[in-house]
Amino acid sequence: MADALKLELVSPEKELASRMVREVLVPGLEGYFEVRPGHAPVLSILRPGVLRITEISNAETQFFVRGGYVEVGGDEMSVLAEYAMPLEQFDAEKLQREIRWAEEDLQDARNEEEHRKLAERLDFLRALQTALETGF
């Protein structure tokens, strides 16, 4: 069994990662699961959460991912996420502020359309916050 697998992390705008890694913790729809080289082929939908990558050097890289799916086959896996961002680019304080603003906006929403959009955004921000606080 090889001790590395090829990870491809792609968002609609660009390819974020394409490299050999040791293992990956994936936020699947039905719970987190770990992918190591030689994992059985799986196709799963992603849940908003953190994708934790253990590099060859044993360093950890974390991405926040949302919407999309993951495909694992043999020693290759590809993650297609509608939204993906390195976790260190987020700032907890700023996020807190954004959430507060979104909450206020939501209360001021004038019509259904606006309400729906803002609620979606708030959901997204909250998911991001939990991800940031707990690492999950």
Added chain:
Amino acid sequence: MPSLKDLRNRINSVKATQKITKAMQMVAAAKLRHAQEAAEAARPYSQRMNAVIARLASRLKDQEGISPFLAGTGREDVHLLVVCTAERGLCGAFNANIVKLATEHIERLKGEGRTVKLLCVGRKGYDQLKRPYRDLMIDAPVDLKQVKRLRFQHAHEIADRLIRMFEKGEFDVCTLFYSEFQSVIKQTPRPLQLIPARIEEQTAEETAGSGATYEYEPDEQEILNDLLPRNVSVQVFRALLENAASEQGARMTAMDNATRNAGEMIRTLTLDYNRQRQALITKELMEIISGAEAIS
């Protein structure tokens, strides 16, 4: 015959125009490069998405309960046409070509007795289509004028709107019109059917065999039903990126032609100018010589 001064003025004004078209060409060339890079970067995602959907769809093709995003509503009565054009002009026949293709479709569908609804993305297409088809427009055009760099979010908002309309049963078939970028001098307007999704048979066959042993979480059908609406966004995004690249390509070619035409015009005008100048000198010389001869 225009005077020397008139000619000089005209040459100067053509030169000024040439400078502008030249600058526009260079700006378009720079923007084209960015647009192409963006389109390139978006390709892996949409390809993979297509492959997975094609694989799932070919396995589930004949089953019950398949998402209407793939199977359709069983009717083809109401068509929604989304016409994507540029926000700005001066890009040759780019906008006109897309509008022409859309118009052909509208007329054909009308001839078949279908209901047609129109949604425009981009000002230019709207301006051209609102005259003959004002009653078909469902809304003001989606405005992307302020958008400097096209993000997935923009496509997602458009797609989201289409999906909600579809779920409310406001149309049966949705087709998007955009221009495919082939090269700087060639952009082809194309229709792209978004809902129900068209799966290319070829890709379906290629990938059908390899997916036999996959474990699915949750089950295949749920995955497919989750991915199909997402795929609408991806397709819209891809079309918009192609469109952006095409627009810049078309503008670059148009401005290159304009610059060359201006050069040609300057050349003939300068020739005229010199001829007249020489004729004037000859005339003056003749006057001096004949004057001198008369004295002696």
